[in-house]
Amino acid sequence: MKRLPLSEIALVVGEEHLLTSQEDCSCYGYDASKLQGDAGCVVFPGSAREASSLLKLANRDRFPVFPRGAGSGMVGASIPLEGGMVMALTRLNRILEIDADNMVAVVEPGVVTGEFQKRASAHGLFYPPDPASLQFSTLGGNVAMCAGGPRAVKYGVTRDYVLGLEAVLPTGSIVHTGTRTMKGVVGYDLTRLFVGSEGTLAVFTRIILRLIPAPRAVRTLMAVFPRLDGAAQAVCDIIKNRIVPSTLEIMDQATIRAVEDHLRAGLPKEAEALLLIEVDGNPAGLDEEVADIQAVCLRNGADAVDVARTPEDRDRLWKARRSISPALGRIRSGKINEDVTVPRTRIPSLVRAITALAKKHDLTIVCFGHAGDGNIHTNIMLDRKDPEELRRAEKAVEELFRTVLDLGGTLSGEHGIGLTKSPFFPWETGPEGLEAMRRIKEALDPLDILNPGKMFVPNRAFFGAGKAASPS
Amino acid sequence: MKRLPLSEIALVVGEEHLLTSQEDCSCYGYDASKLQGDAGCVVFPGSAREASSLLKLANRDRFPVFPRGAGSGMVGASIPLEGGMVMALTRLNRILEIDADNMVAVVEPGVVTGEFQKRASAHGLFYPPDPASLQFSTLGGNVAMCAGGPRAVKYGVTRDYVLGLEAVLPTGSIVHTGTRTMKGVVGYDLTRLFVGSEGTLAVFTRIILRLIPAPRAVRTLMAVFPRLDGAAQAVCDIIKNRIVPSTLEIMDQATIRAVEDHLRAGLPKEAEALLLIEVDGNPAGLDEEVADIQAVCLRNGADAVDVARTPEDRDRLWKARRSISPALGRIRSGKINEDVTVPRTRIPSLVRAITALAKKHDLTIVCFGHAGDGNIHTNIMLDRKDPEELRRAEKAVEELFRTVLDLGGTLSGEHGIGLTKSPFFPWETGPEGLEAMRRIKEALDPLDILNPGKMFVPNRAFFGAGKAASPS
Numbered sequence A, B: 001m002k003r004l005p006l007s008e009i010a011l012v013v014g015e016e017h018l019l020t021s022q023e024d025c026s027c028y029g030y031d032a033s034k035l036q037g038d039a040g041c042v043v044f045p046g047s048a049r050e051a052s053s054l055l056k057l058a059n060r061d062r063f064p065v066f067p068r069g070a071g072s073g074m075v076g077a078s079i080p081l082e083g084g085m086v087m088a089l090t091r092l093n094r095i096l097e098i099d100a101d102n103m104v105a106v107v108e109p110g111v112v113t114g115e116f117q118k119r120a121s122a123h124g125l126f127y128p129p130d131p132a133s134l135q136f137s138t139l140g141g142n143v144a145m146c147a148g149g150p151r152a153v154k155y156g157v158t159r160d161y162v163l164g165l166e167a168v169l170p171t172g173s174i175v176h177t178g179t180r181t182m183k184g185v186v187g188y189d190l191t192r193l194f195v196g197s198e199g200t201l202a203v204f205t206r207i208i209l210r211l212i213p214a215p216r217a218v219r220t221l222m223a224v225f226p227r228l229d230g231a232a233q234a235v236c237d238i239i240k241n242r243i244v245p246s247t248l249e250i251m252d253q254a255t256i257r258a259v260e261d262h263l264r265a266g267l268p269k270e271a272e273a274l275l276l277i278e279v280d281g282n283p284a285g286l287d288e289e290v291a292d293i294q295a296v297c298l299r300n301g302a303d304a305v306d307v308a309r310t311p312e313d314r315d316r317l318w319k320a321r322r323s324i325s326p327a328l329g330r331i332r333s334g335k336i337n338e339d340v341t342v343p344r345t346r347i348p349s350l351v352r353a354i355t356a357l358a359k360k361h362d363l364t365i366v367c368f369g370h371a372g373d374g375n376i377h378t379n380i381m382l383d384r385k386d387p388e389e390l391r392r393a394e395k396a397v398e399e400l401f402r403t404v405l406d407l408g409g410t411l412s413g414e415h416g417i418g419l420t421k422s423p424f425f426p427w428e429t430g431p432e433g434l435e436a437m438r439r440i441k442e443a444l445d446p447l448d449i450l451n452p453g454k455m456f457v458p459n460r461a462f463f464g465a466g467k468a469a470s471p472s
Helices: A006-013 A022-027 A048-061 A113-121 A139-145 A190-194 A228-240 A253-263 A283-299 A311-322 A324-331 A344-360 A387-406 A422-444 B006-013 B022-027 B048-061 B113-121 B139-145 B190-194 B228-240 B253-263 B283-299 B311-322 B324-331 B344-360 B387-406 B422-444
Strands: A041-043 A065-068 A085-088 A095-099 A104-107 A162-168 A174-178 A203-210 A217-225 A247-252 A273-281 A304-307 A334-338 A364-370 A375-382 B041-043 B065-068 B085-088 B095-099 B104-107 B162-168 B174-178 B203-210 B217-225 B247-252 B273-281 B304-307 B334-338 B364-370 B375-382
Touching: A006 A041, A006 A048, A022 A041, A048 A065, A048 A085, A048 A162, A048 A174, A048 A203, A065 A139, A095 A113, A104 A113, A113 A139, A139 A203, A162 A190, A174 A190, A174 B422, A190 B190, A190 B422, A217 A228, A217 A283, A217 A311, A228 A247, A228 A273, A228 A283, A228 A344, A247 A253, A247 A311, A253 A273, A253 A311, A253 A324, A253 A364, A273 A283, A273 A311, A283 A304, A283 B283, A311 A324, A324 A364, A324 A375, A334 A387, A344 A364, A344 A375, A344 A387, A375 A387, A387 A422, A422 B174, A422 B190, A422 B422, B006 B041, B006 B048, B022 B041, B048 B065, B048 B085, B048 B162, B048 B174, B048 B203, B065 B139, B095 B113, B104 B113, B113 B139, B139 B203, B162 B190, B174 B190, B217 B228, B217 B283, B217 B311, B228 B247, B228 B273, B228 B283, B228 B344, B247 B253, B247 B311, B253 B273, B253 B311, B253 B324, B253 B364, B273 B283, B273 B311, B283 B304, B311 B324, B324 B364, B324 B375, B334 B387, B344 B364, B344 B375, B344 B387, B375 B387, B387 B422
Parallel strands: A041 A085, A065 A085, B041 B085, B065 B085
Antiparallel strands: A095 A104, A104 A203, A162 A174, A162 A203, A217 A273, A217 A304, A247 A273, A247 A364, A334 A375, A364 A375, B095 B104, B104 B203, B162 B174, B162 B203, B217 B273, B217 B304, B247 B273, B247 B364, B334 B375, B364 B375
8 A cells, every 4th residue: 555645635625624643544434334444544525626636646646535424334335445545525514505496405415314304394395215324324425325214115215316416536527417307318327327336436525316395294003913924915915005105114023022122112022023104195195094004904914003193102103113223232232234125025935034044043133124115124133252153144144145136135225235245246246247337437447546345346344354344 | 331240140030030121221210300320230139148149249240239119219319320230129029027016017128118007007006107109119218218208297207117127238248237126226226327328338128117006096187377487386386385296287378379270179379378287196185186286376377277077078188288299290391309308497487598599590489398397398390391490490409408508407308319419418418427428338338339329429410411310
């Protein structure tokens, strides 16, 4: 690794926006994967022009650049390799415009997702993507990873709301992609190519987002199912009944038990599944939809369907869902959280296969997530300091991924590849798909400057054997 | 141009799927732009493998290949250059699967859009994209061009329904992109990169499409506005009122007059604008939405709002919209149809600028289209045999495009670039954006085999000076 041209870097961003101490650098070297990398410096560019100058320096001196939002990513996609430059976009945190008439916003990448939703909401507008980290994740990071969330079943994911970008390419040129309009077919769709490219193709400095009218009303239901198959069939039947809920969450038995041990809220520990369902839209139509959903759940064997009548009721129903994370923390010190996704009719097959995997490898595995779109968060509970348990977990993850692909699913519905899934990436793309992606990367980043060592490089960091980034 | 290796081509597809006579080739050399090219042969591959073999031959012998659907494109994107191979995908016309539970379909590219919609509808499902040509356009062509339509204001365009592709790359390798699930973030989004790539990056042999539940009910309204500004304000107010119509079409005064001269249906020729509005969804909520829309229209100066009570009523309201094309045919023998798009609040500015352009260049220009998403079809009526009028029209188009970009819009909401807009393409992308697209093209098609001479090559065909493709 060449030495970083720190004095020139300081000239670009100003001394006050450059960190070089090991301690400071390590604060910007982690993400939610618990991996940790050690950068050589951290810069906070204040404009596209500054980001461009930094990338031009990087190309001249051939040092790697690792763009970064709030570090809420799950797969190590923003972890720096040793000695490289972290480019933190958090200084670019302005909401530049909310054009309520045209339902379009222009934001900088460092805006926190939840803050933006609040600001949009003040205009009667709605920005649906709702990753679990939305209280601290940034829109730039959401775009880089194509963040999802519970509302995706009705409203789609981040890609469905990005209309255009101001983006700095790896070589330093600044492009403006997309439009401010809903329609636009002028040339290749660079916007959607860059969404979800995990910081390897472009640094975003402005984002044009689509907003929609806020729904007029919301209704919330919770249904308890003695049998998993009944819950899964109910999920399909609700949607076949021409109702698309805005949330359709499932918790399996292991999750119910963990939450009940934690909350003591009276959840039935013998139930195999629990569904949390929300519908939103025109209030005149919602009561009928609620009644239809109740009927579908009961027809599929639900013991009880609880309908929230007040905001307090609604909070109560959400409490179980929101308590999953702290409840799991009580089971084991660590977890591996995979976000596999299958066609929704295959959820019972997936959950059964996971139950079998847990038994085979003597692991506690907890499943919950977004049943409406088949995105099941699969949490292998473990103690990361127990190498033998970690090895069993590794084996289980490999078998999980094979199963998911056999079921017509995908390795990742929300989190992406980054470091932790890179060894399995070609399983899904095939060699030809991987080669096409690699050629695009080389075309836009011939010197492999922007976020190298991820995605295309099978990294064993996940298994505790990574060099540049090893588990903390 | 090298001679095509016809005997080897015949070995790949079979003699019966190869046309070589000049007459046959010219039948596959046109599209709705009225441009005409002369291919050296036309092939009808029966599988991805055959398409792959043909592209490998093309790379070996360096002849160009022009993929083609039903020829309903508006910009000459499928027009062959002299002596090249037209690859018509119409033989691959099977609906392979409609998975109603998971609301996913797998189709071949040659399936006719309207036929597919009927088949989906039999399952209670809905494929919203509705280009005007849907009775004969193919899904492969729709994906290549990212087709839109009136329903885009609520339901989006083709890109919003393509989940994955089996695609043959220009070099002949076969890739499988995307997933069968709503969520999926494994690597670069090749699916969306290929959607709208106008046949220059990939030949599609299978398409995975997302379906949604069919709306339970539809309501239709027509409102007549004495003033254009009132109609435009009503469009914004309806959506601000948290109602997203499934159709929100506008006709300007020139269109109303042309249609009334043709239909004699009692449309008020002094009115400056007419809105055709549909809402769909849960019937319990629709009556309220219809009442709200009526109120908004009246508040913005509408003379009358006609609400369809019966299917016959609905047909009557749609009759004016559907009669635009034949009505325009009576005005002049030819037209140039541009599909410019602006933020919806800028529609009055756009229509006024167009009225001024018509006056300045002594042209008849008729505007109508999708007001909800700002996509205004701008038709310059002319006699293509009158070179002087054609020159004035060229000048008006150039000025129209400048105006649209100044208004924050895009040159094309639905039709794409192809041959006819290629001279103006860099106006919107800028040199850096164009360069990024060109690098992607070169990375995937190093020998420039697939659909060359379009998009990146400023082509004067539109102006009657094209060599490979000149106006008929």
